[in-house]
Amino acid sequence: MVLTVDGLRMRYGDTEVLHDVSFDAGAGEVIALLGPNGAGKSTTIEILEGFRLRSAGRVEVLGVDPAAGDERWRSRVGIVLQSWRDHGNWRVRELLHHLGSYYAPYATPWPADELLDAVGLAAQAKQKIRTLSGGQRRRLDVAIGIVGRPDILFLDEPTAGFDPEARYEFHELVRGLAVDQGTTILLTTHDLDEARKLAHRILVLAAGRIIASGTASQLIAAADVGSLEDAYLALVRQEHR
Numbered sequence: 009m010v011l012t013v014d015g016l017r018m019r020y021g022d023t024e025v026l027h028d029v030s031f032d033a034g035a036g037e038v039i040a041l042l043g044p045n046g047a048g049k050s051t052t053i054e055i056l057e058g059f060r061l062r063s064a065g066r067v068e069v070l071g072v073d074p075a076a077g078d079e080r081w082r083s084r085v086g087i088v089l090q091s092w093r094d095h096g097n098w099r100v101r102e103l104l105h106h107l108g109s110y111y112a113p114y115a116t117p118w119p120a121d122e123l124l125d126a127v128g129l130a131a132q133a134k135q136k137i138r139t140l141s142g143g144q145r146r147r148l149d150v151a152i153g154i155v156g157r158p159d160i161l162f163l164d165e166p167t168a169g170f171d172p173e174a175r176y177e178f179h180e181l182v183r184g185l186a187v188d189q190g191t192t193i194l195l196t197t198h199d200l201d202e203a204r205k206l207a208h209r210i211l212v213l214a215a216g217r218i219i220a221s222g223t224a225s226q227l228i229a230a231a232d233v234g235s236l237e238d239a240y241l242a243l244v245r246q247e248h249r
């Protein structure tokens with residue numbers, strides 16, 4: 009398994025926001041984590057990325073506890089946060105080239121120009137980052153996440169602000185990473201269509217617990233409804249009762 013989460017708990021002060029979360033993922037698997045605002049999706053991802061220390065449970069990412077991940081481990085993990093800190097005065101190509109160089113001791117980084125093509129930013133290569141549109145910045149966030157050709161990629165709401173074409177191209181890119189490079193991908197999204205199109209498995213997290221898990225068709229069949237949207241709404245409404 010590329011990713012194992014077993015009995016994960018997280019507490020902020022007196023409030024427990026993750027209760028006994030367990031799931032795993034294999035190579036090349038795309039998993040979508042869905043759930044209402046505040047369900048604990050970002051918290052889960054940040055623990056797996058090694059940014060937050062969990063309260064309890066076992067977590068392994070590429071065979072390593074993220075709390076103890078070293079530089080080599082970090083170089084194999086790609087991360088797209090909800091918002092990347094800005095380097096406004098850097099130019100797009102320059103930043104990607106620079107960040108790619110960090111990975112050079114461990115992996116062959118994606119050449120900046122190829123990566124710019126892949127995320128649809130070739131025309132903005134020489135632009136300063138602060139002049140990019142919201143969607144263009146988000147594409148750059150994605151490029152930053154994959155520049156080191158990671159074995160596992162964490163994407164926190166990657167397509168928020170994308171136009172439909174950018175979204176389509178991003179979906180193709182994610183599929184390519186999973187299929188051609190065997191990259192394992194865990195993404196959070198509020199876009200059910202995105203989850204249906206991309207994910208081999210969907211996890212629904214509500215109030216810190218996984219309340220359903222399966223393919224889109226399995227979730228739809230289990231709820232005995234006609235669409236993933238209806239299945240999702242039935243699940244989270246049941247949880248609210």
Ligand SMILES: Nc1ncnc2c1ncn2[C@@H]1O[C@H](COP(=O)(O)OP(=O)(O)OP(=O)(O)O)[C@@H](O)[C@H]1O
Pocket residue numbers: 020025043044045046047048049050051052
């Ligand atoms: N540093 C913190 N201190 C205290 N509470 C926090 C902290 N970070 C998050 N929380 C709380 O933990 C819960 C889970 O938050 P989290 O950001 O993981 O949710 P989410 O599922 O990613 O939500 P969204 O869909 O809105 O991004 C929320 O109730 C949030 O208010």
